[in-house]
Amino acid sequence: MRTIGVDLAAEAPGTALAEIVWADGSARLTRLEIGIQDADIVASVTSGDAWLGVDCPLGWPDAFVDFVAAHHVAGIPASGPVEGHAAWRRPLVYRHTDHVVRERIGRWPLSVSTDRLGVTALRGAGLLHRLAAAGVGVDRAAEGRLFEVYPGGALRLWGFDTTGYRVDATRRAILLDALRERAPWFDVGGFAALAVRKADAFDAVIAALATRAGALGRFSPPASEMLAVARREGWVVLPDGPLEGLVDGLVSEG
Incomplete structure (x- = not known):
């Protein structure tokens, strides 16, 4: 099995892609690049x-x-007259899956409708069209081989201290060391320096790990009554279970 993690940005210079190969009781980081175009992402999964x-x-x-x-x-x-207060705005600001993320990790993710993240989401919408045109199954509710992931949320659920890691290379180095200690089966090869130097590259690696949880079905899917909503709004795949559980079944896969 290969899992591809992408830290998507509005433009290629801020976009990173990581590929992990899972086999024979181990996981190996075989690719980590920045400056990724949509065509690179499509080619990686076709x-x-x-x-x-x-x-x-x-x-x-x-x-x-x-x-x-x-x-x-x-x-x-x-919905009637605009009130302008926070309670009135909240349904416009956060998706159903964002509410679930807050319940799981104790904080709101960025809002796709009111934060700069929306610019990245515009690129993401174009990427979905390109994937579909290439014959890749596109489903926003995590029912196929495409997942919306949240690296910072996955790390917190796995028990890591994520304080400042996006803005501080020293914090990323400490976090990577802690991850490798917990997961001696994960071989980062010669990519550790890039992951520490660039936050986008680091998050792409975590995205590829979180994607493994999705591939194993080790996440909570949308409730049946919210499935139609998730198919429109998207669904964040947050890992259920420990980081160590990602290697279950690797021998049989190899």
Whole structure:
């Protein structure tokens, strides 16, 4: 099995891709690159037994889409008068999956509708179209081989201290050492320096690990009554179980 992790940015210079090969009781990082184009991502998953995890929202909140559409056409929001307070805005700001993430890790993820993350999500929407055109199954609710992942959230659920790791290379070095101590079966090869130097590269590696949890089905899927919503808004795959559980079954796979 191969898992591909992508830390997507609005442009190629901030985008990183990691590939992990899982076999024979171990996992090996075989590729870690920055400056990734959409075509690179598509090519990475169109051959072999590949699963793709992208750190980017795959959709927008239903309420936000309805609000903008109604305002655009008639100048009147579908939900009635605009109140402007936080409670009124929240359904427009956060997807259903974002509420679940907050329940799991104790903090809100960035909002795809009100933060700069929305610019990246526009690129993500284009990437989904390119994947579909290449014959890759595209499903936003984690029902196929494509997952929306959250590297920082996965690390916290695995018990790591993520304080400042996105902005501090020293913190990334400490975190990588802690991860390798917990996972001696994970061979990072010659890519450790790049992962420490570039936060995007580090998150791509974690995205590839989190994608393994998705491939094994070790995550909580959307509740049946929310499945239709997740197919529109997207669903964040947060790992269930410890980091060590990612190697279960590797001998039989090899």
